[in-house]
Amino acid sequence: MAGRQSSPILEVERLRTHFMTRAGIVKAVDDVSFAISAGEIMGLVGESGSGKSITGLSIMRLIDVPGRIVGGRIRFRGEDLAAAPEQRMRALRGSRIAMVFQDPLMTLNPLLRVGTQMAEAITAHNREVSRTEARARSRDALGRVGIPAPEERLDAFPHQLSGGMRQRVAIATAILNEPDLIIADEPTTALDVTIQAQILHEIRKLCRQTSTAMIWITHDFAVIAGLAGSISVMYAGRIVEQGHLDDILDRPLHPYTRGLIRSVPSRNRRGRPLHQIQGSPPNLLALPGGCAFRDRCPHTDDVCNAEPDLELVRAEQAARCFHPQLEALA
Amino acid sequence: MPKGVTKITAFIIRRLLQTVVVLIVMAFGVFVSVYAIGDPVDMLIDPAATEAQRLEAMRNLGLDRPLWEQFARFIAGAAQGDLGQSFVYKIPAIELILLRLPATIELTVAALILAVGIGIPAGILAGLYPSAWFSRTIMSVSILGFSLPSFWIALMLIMIFAVALGWLPSTGRGDVVTVFGVDWSFLTIDGLRHLVLPALSLSLIPMALMIRMARAGMREVWLTEYVKFARAKGLSPIRVIGLHAFPNTLIPIITVLGLELGSLLAGSIVTEVVFAWPGIGRLVIQSIGVLDRPVIVAYMLITVSLFILINLVVDLLYAVIDPRVGYGDARK
């Protein structure tokens, strides 16, 4: 699933990240592959526990014991991050690849001022930058994400800012060094809807201006509906559907994807009960063999006892399913 | 006056008022306890003394008055800074304690420095690399620090370093240098040599505590989002640990340190007795044994005041370290 331009900036090939816990091995990410080009925004969608956050952290190589990348390749501009030494990763993090987390209150260190936390992202990668210059760049970044009176905000402590403000700071920090790729893990989930919309707008503008690629991790289709170019849907550590945004939204193939999209409240006709996918997410410690969605799928049959592969069903849309649903969604 | 300064002043004044009440109540408690235990006079006079001599001694010590009157006189004197005269040494109780206090302060501060200087880095190390062999060793040693009685540890240190190896002296305080009228022994080499073993012995329990707290704190903080975010920015590990992780572990550690310092001051008794260290802990044990009430009361007052002062400093420190804390609240 290549993006619009031919050479991808990030190619993830059969990534596997497992956690060796005392209770057993948790295969949080088990055979994930996708590719993104410069300037492209990909949505990585799934419920909690699907492995989407771990995928993002794996790319950043921020997986801690007892977790480990056990297989696959993460090619960033040709370089395999899965095999890169830690020092190389440190040089890349925050400068070529940046990450934004979900809870802005906990993302920013409560004891340090905003300006300090932004400036250090600059000076960590370029010692020659002076304090004044780092501060100036931080101020500009704050302005670009739409924060008013950025000079004062630099001296503030995180608890003095609102949730939306803090998240903008996080995003501003991410763009400070003009990275090639930003991984955003549910960045607007903790914010209210109006702020969400504003931030989405800013992000889209930024990425277009700077050709920054982005992986937007979310559980909410509604959020990335107006944002992403391509989508990967994850379930139980695997990608179960992949393709362009419009194709997936109009004609989703995998029953899980169809369930997810139907669950979006705005799609619902007024007065009707909200759609839910029956059952609950699987226990990753005790995955039943075969298709992981089997127990919740309305279209299961005996074939599904075998493990399906991710296969192209349409020209540029793949699904991991023995019974891909071909009709358009009502 | 700027708002911040008035807030701090009000806070401190509130604290001081609370302190005075606590001190008065506590002094009364000591009076009553000593009275309930026995008669100080019996402890002091010659067993062969006559009845007349005994009455004279009681009069001398002011013990022939009813208890409430003795207490009232004491409070009146205390307000002017006079805490009475030691029944045994016959110098003002305050003077006696102040004479011995520097030795205890030396010992306590040295022990605290060791506990913090060794304990916190060791704990941080153990928290960052929990399964490494050195981390396991550190944790095992910390358990020993908790479980072995301090008396035994002190004697063992003496047997090993003083008797068997002969590297360090086994007892007493070393040479002193007088600075502003106070004798300090840490300013001389001989003094430092005498300070090592008692300080080490006293530091082991708070050190064990620091190790465990630093380790637990580190492990907790390491999992937080802001540490992940700091790493995601590509910061060097030293900066991540030193500037982002460690300061956030400090808040519970500072609380405990404040309490530990207070209990170190008051509880250096065992160490002082075993090492014959001339501090106030040893003094108060002897005084309790002979019911030298003025010294016991003076000791309690000074120790409690120090305790309260330390806690005040700790509270003020929070406000400095954690910008979320104001002066109206206590610990968060």
Next chain:
Amino acid sequence: MHRWHSVMTAAALAAALTTTAAIAEDLTIGIAAPPTSIDPHFHNLGPNHQIAGHIFDALALKDEKQQIQPGLAVSWEVVDPTTWEFNLRKGVTFHDGSPFTAEDVAFTFERAPDVPNSPNPMSGYTKGIMELEIVDPHRIRIKTDGPYPMLINELSNVWVVSKKHGEGATTEDYMRGDAVIGTGPYKLVSFTPGDKIELERNDAYWGGVEPWENVTLRMIDSGPARVAALLAGDVDMIDDVPTSEIDRLRQDDNLDVWSGPSNRLVFVALDATEDALSTGMIRDHEGNVPSTNPLGDARVREALTRAIDKTVIAERVNQGHAIPINQIVPEGFVGYIPDYPLWTADPDAAKALLTEAGYPDGFQLTLVTSNDRITNAVKTVQAIAQMWTRIGVETEVETMPHSMFSPRRNGNELPVFFSSWGNLTGEASFFLGPLLHTKDKDKGLGGANRNRYSNPEVDSIVETVLNTLDIEERERLLQQAAQIVIEDYTLPTVVLQTVHWATRDGLRYSPRVDQYTFANHVRPVE
């Protein structure tokens, strides 16, 4: 005196003969009991006397057996029953070089009893002095109120200070060291209360030059810490060696242990009066308050005394560091009865006595002691309780800190208790007067009589002895009284404690009955 003098001369001679000698040698002693003051008259306390004895002298000094020897007075005589004349030593100087004269003695005896705020004043030792007359710079006369045979003995506890420095000096001045000028073998260098005392040799001492140039007395109250300091070589000598360590130290080739009897014995006190029943600590064999006090019968008391196996208590409970004793003073003291038998324990005879007295089923007692004053007190009373229980007197034991024990005992709440007594004068009168004479405020006797013992015969002997100057007559009377009280069985003595010092190899210390540790009695071994 003579023996001491000859020892001093020999040492001085030896020092002169051996060219290197121990001229530049220092001595460090670890001592257990800290003095409370360096003012020699402030507090009548053992450790204070111990320090004072290094820096000052008294008119008479006591040798290892606590017997009086000449000190600053070379001789004395009783001119008439109420007048004593003392010939003072000539050529003695204080540490500052000023000469010692009768003026200093007069000043001393005036100042000593009146030190302000003393918790335990020296007045007890100067009370014999009615009037003091300076005959010439080296002769004084003291008039007493009636015959006062103990005068020189009591005065030997009053250290002589310099009038020049002592006049107007307060205890604070002494504590600071300014007024601490004496005639003794050492000069004071520094006194850090609770920590250590530093002394330097007085090269002009009349008793001969000491082998130790600098002496440091370190106060180490913890027994194991003292032993560790000796083992580590931080001190050359320690006193009050914990009994559990003695055998080990004896076996160490680098160390020597010096042991001897002390003047302190332990005893049990029995209250024979009927009032004792109100304490509830004496019960019949069913646990109820009896109609009459069994301890009132001398046979019962004898039974309890004979049940105590003193050899076991000395050998086992005190690990061999005590000497069984019947008498009220140790051997060598005035009042010791020669050839008096030491009874061995006889539980059968004890049981027979109880039956004879009408207690075939025995009865119950509570034996009380303090647990922080006397070595092995708790183990001793437990052993005694077992021995009594075996003869039918069921005994339970109660122990508590001295601060609680003392007021209860003094209030006559404890009819059966265990305690100790140190004899400071070397005479049985010191035991009989305070402990066994009927309590009499006006006469100043019986001040420590806590078991309400009252025997008119003993009282009269004690009072007679107070005024008897003839030493042989005193001895006879004291022996008589001693025998009476021993056979009254109200204060059976148990053992005499031995006292121990340990030194590094190469030092010698002659054990002292008064348990004092004096650097000026520590000698190098040739």
